[in-house]
Amino acid sequence: MKSILLLLMLSCFIMHxxxxxxxxxxxxxxxKDSTALSExxxxxxxxxxxDWKAGMKFMTEPLKIKALGSASRIELAPYKSLNFVxxxxxxxxxxxxxxxxxxxxxxxxxxxxxxxxxTYLIFECEGKxxxxxxxxxxxxxxxxxNTYIKKVxxxxxxxxxxxxxxxxTLYVLCSQWMKEDEKGKIVSSDGNQKYVAVTVTSVxxxxxxxxxxxxxxxxxxxxEGFLNIRLSGINKSSGLFGxxxxxxxxxxxxxxxxxxxxxEIWTVIQNESMRVGMxxxxxxxxxxxxxxxxxxxxxxxxxxxxxxxxxxxKGILTKIEE
Numbered sequence: 001m002k003s004i005l006l007l008l009m010l011s012c013f014i015m016h017x018x019x020x021x022x023x024x025x026x027x028x029x030x031x032k033d034s035t036a037l038s039e040x041x042x043x044x045x046x047x048x049x050x051d052w053k054a055g056m057k058f059m060t061e062p063l064k065i066k067a068l069g070s071a072s073r074i075e076l077a078p079y080k081s082l083n084f085v086x087x088x089x090x091x092x093x094x095x096x097x098x099x100x101x102x103x104x105x106x107x108x109x110x111x112x113x114x115x116x117x118x119t120y121l122i123f124e125c126e127g128k129x130x131x132x133x134x135x136x137x138x139x140x141x142x143x144x145x146n147t148y149i150k151k152v153x154x155x156x157x158x159x160x161x162x163x164x165x166x167x168x169t170l171y172v173l174c175s176q177w178m179k180e181d182e183k184g185k186i187v188s189s190d191g192n193q194k195y196v197a198v199t200v201t202s203v204x205x206x207x208x209x210x211x212x213x214x215x216x217x218x219x220x221x222x223x224e225g226f227l228n229i230r231l232s233g234i235n236k237s238s239g240l241f242g243x244x245x246x247x248x249x250x251x252x253x254x255x256x257x258x259x260x261x262x263x264e265i266w267t268v269i270q271n272e273s274m275r276v277g278m279x280x281x282x283x284x285x286x287x288x289x290x291x292x293x294x295x296x297x298x299x300x301x302x303x304x305x306x307x308x309x310x311x312x313x314k315g316i317l318t319k320i321e322e
Contacts, residue, residue, distance in 0.1 A: 038246050040164075044157065044231035049134075050142035052121065056101040057155040058235065059205055060094040064186070075150045079122065079129035089130065091151050096205075099123040099130065099152060106137055121149075146237070153211045154234040161212045161231070162203040170216065170249040172198050175272055177225030192225065193218075193270040195254045195285075208235060210242020214249075258285070274310065278317045283310055 047053070060074060072091040076099065081087035105120045119134040119141045132149050134141050141147065175192040198216040201224070206213035210228025217224045229249070230242045255266060261282060268275050269286040278286075283302070290302035290310070302310040308322035 035244070035246050038250070040251065041231055041245050044160070046233045048142060049121070049147045049235075050104070050119075050138055052101050052104075052234075054102055056234075057159075058099045058101070058123070058149070058152040059155040059158075060091060060097050060099070061151050061153055061208055062095050062205070063092055072151070074152060076123060076130040076132055076152075079131050081131075084131075084133045094125070097125055098155060099125045102129075104138065105131075148208070148235045148237045150237065151208065152235065153205055153208055154232065155205070155211070157211045157230070157232055157234065158203070158205055158213075161214075161229075165200045165203055165214060168200050168251075169219070170198055170200060170251060171195060171253055172216070172218075172227075173248055173250055173254065174227075174243070176243075177227065179225050192223070194272065195266070195270050197253070207241045208237055209239050254285075261285075274308075274317070274320050276317055276320065280312060280315050280317075283312075283317055 063072065073088040074091050074094060076089055077084045077087040078089075100123060102122045102124055105122060106117050107120060108115050109118050110116075116135070117137045119136060119138050121132040121134070123130045123132070134144070134147065136144070172192075173194055175194045176188070177192045178186050178188060181187055197219040199219055200214055200216050202215040204213045204215075205211070206228035210230050212229050212231075213226055214229055215224065215226040227248050228242045229245045230236060230239075231245050236242070255261070258281070261269075265275070265278065265282055268278070269282060272286050274283065274286060280300070287304055287307050287310075291305045292303040294301040294303070298314045300312040302312070304310075308320060310317055311319035311321075
């Protein structure tokens with residue numbers, strides 16, 4: 001009896017596993033990021049907050065809106081403060097100041113269940129100690145996703161990158177260059193091309209999500225811009241105000257990887273435009289990977305969040321909806 005039941009279960013499994021030739025469906029997918037990590041980026045390893053080393057340096061982000069100087073707080077308070085939240089220091093008082101990480105402490109504190117163990121990261125700035133408070137022990141800190149201290153930039157990364165990039169020729173891979181107006185306000189820089197050669201003219205402090213501010217000038221022109229890039233991802237928050245180095249720059253001319261692409265198509269790609277007849281590879285170079293990808297046989301539909309929708313047949317772009 002048992003053997004009969006086993007055979008029935010096995011036959012049901014096989015019938016379920018076999019796909020009927022009439023079972024057709026549209027494949028909906030979100031393309032994965034396939035950006036290869038460059039040898040340059042491999043030099044910078046991410047270190048979780050629970051494993052930070054003594055001597056690591058962080059610098060306070062400069063205020064973007066000066067009027068917030070007294071309201072904007074850093075998630076650091078004086079060492080063993082009585083009320084961590086209320087005692088957090090003001091960003092405006094610590095602009096451009098360096099915090100050096102010293103050690104990690106665990107303390108038993110009062111909580112709703114009686115007593116709990118919290119973790120504290122201790123920093124030094126201008127001879128005084130400050131701390132970051134985490135609700136949980138070190139094991140909890142290590143397992144916690146995306147822990148970071150707001151409004152401070154991983155300064156060691158900036159110091160490492162500067163001598164490696166200063167004066168170097170790079171190829172910028174995106175057109176979202178930024179610039180600053182006369183008042184220091186960050187604005188978008190329009191009319192930029194991607195995949196053009198630029199020379200790095202200055203390197204300095206960026207933002208929490210893009211620690212290194214790389215200023216560059218397009219070769220053969222007077223056009224300048226900057227990008228806030230990150231490598232290790234140490235103390236990164238959302239990632240919205242920075243860009244991965246390998247998505248921003250390349251040491252090699254991207255055109256060399258695609259010798260079959262005609263010069264007129266490269267002009268379309270560099271201006272982030274689109275033209276019927278382009279291949280999927282050419283379209284991806286121009287607009288990047290789509291947010292959604294729908295496949296039905298030899299037909300594909302690429303949906304972008306802001307640019308529009310592309311329709312391909314047998315790998316060739318046949319229709320553009322913007």
